[in-house]
Amino acid sequence: MKVTVVGAGAVGASCAEYIAIKNFASEVVLLDIKEGFAEGKAMDLMQTASLNGFDTKITGVTNDYSKTADSDVCVITSGIPRKPGMTREELIGINAGIVKTVSSSLIENSPNTIIIVVSNPMDTMTYLVHKTTSLPKNRIIGMGGALDSARFKYRLAEALEAPISDIDGMVIGGHSDTGMVPLTAHATRNSIKVSEFISEARLEQVKEDTKVGGATLTKLLGTSAWYAPGAAVSSMVQAIACDQKKMFPCSVLLDGEFGLKDLCIGVPVILGRNGIEKIVSIKLSDAEQKHMEQSAEGVKKTNALLEI
Ligand SMILES: NC(=O)c1ccc[n+]([C@@H]2O[C@H](COP(=O)([O-])OP(=O)(O)OC[C@H]3O[C@@H](n4cnc5c(N)ncnc54)[C@H](O)[C@@H]3O)[C@@H](O)[C@H]2O)c1
Ligand SMILES: O=C(O)C[C@H](O)C(=O)O
Secondary structure: OEEEEEOOOHHHHHHHHHHHHHOOOOEEEEEEOOOOHHHHHHHHHHOOHHHHOOOOEEEEEEOOHHHHOOOOEEEEOOOOOOOOOOOHHHHHHHHHHHHHHHHHHHHHHOOOOEEEEOOOOHHHHHHHHHHHOOOOHHHEEEOOHHHHHHHHHHHHHHHHOOOHHHEEOOEEEOOOOOOEEEOHHHOEEOOEEHHHOOOHHHHHHHHHHHHOHHHHHHHHHOOOOOHHHHHHHHHHHHHHHOOOOEEEEEEEEEEOHHHOEEEEEEEEEEEEOOEEEEEOOOOOOHHHHHHHHHHHHHHHHHHOOOOO
């Protein structure tokens, strides 16, 4: 299994590190436009191999796509992150051009690859890859829901004063401060609904904290987060590489599912060797469906800014 990660910055390097530590890929190629940067990150990471006990070979290249040839999975993290006070949508002006060029160069060298889009605004960047390449829709996947769900579980565990391993929950919808739809009614602690343990008001607070999870970290860090994003991507790559058929909320092109079409937005999917093996339709309450439709409107508004 060969994986390429474009962008050797905070998220790209974290992603390469987690993939290597999980030890399922034979090779990870890190590519960046900044001269020598990916080479340096790759060398530093390789010097952790004997300490962390992995055999994955990580190489770094400066904009040389020939080295990415025949990648099974390509992850796009290239682009600018937001600063405190900004929204993800404000990044579209710079990131759309980067994602368009990068995805076309990747596909030229790996026509059978599966692409995972991370750069923000992620749902719109995923849609852009659909619109500007000829990859089949099962092979273009946006990462947002896996991360947002991890943050949701963290917040639920905090509220319930429970270990995170006891908690299950999922966030669907757009990967934006207002667009996320944390499925509070479906969340459980060891199969018991979380509403049995905390008040409605506390659960509402968990929901709000989850939705602004990225903004909260951006305010603390001065730039956006990287550990959980890298870990989330690595879990998705592993599910594909190892054909795990695991369920993750991912941003995928919808054609009528959840009553939505012609946009990419987070819904539960099964990930395996073919990328998106299946979109999982679940019954939403009226309030959740309404929130999902509002979220879709927001994503479509951002999509309309694309020059395609
Ligand atoms: N979807 C998510 O859940 C999620 C999570 C975290 C971050 N992000 C997004 O991921 C992106 C990267 O964030 P980061 O913190 O790693 O930023 P960063 O600035 O640390 O790294 C970005 C890297 O991309 C490189 N780059 C820029 N243009 C390039 C090009 N044309 N080709 C190759 N490399 C190029 C830069 O040189 C830089 O090293 C941002 O857009 C951020 O908003 C998304
Ligand atoms: O918050 C951001 O801008 C980065 C990313 O989308 C995140 O959720 O951490």
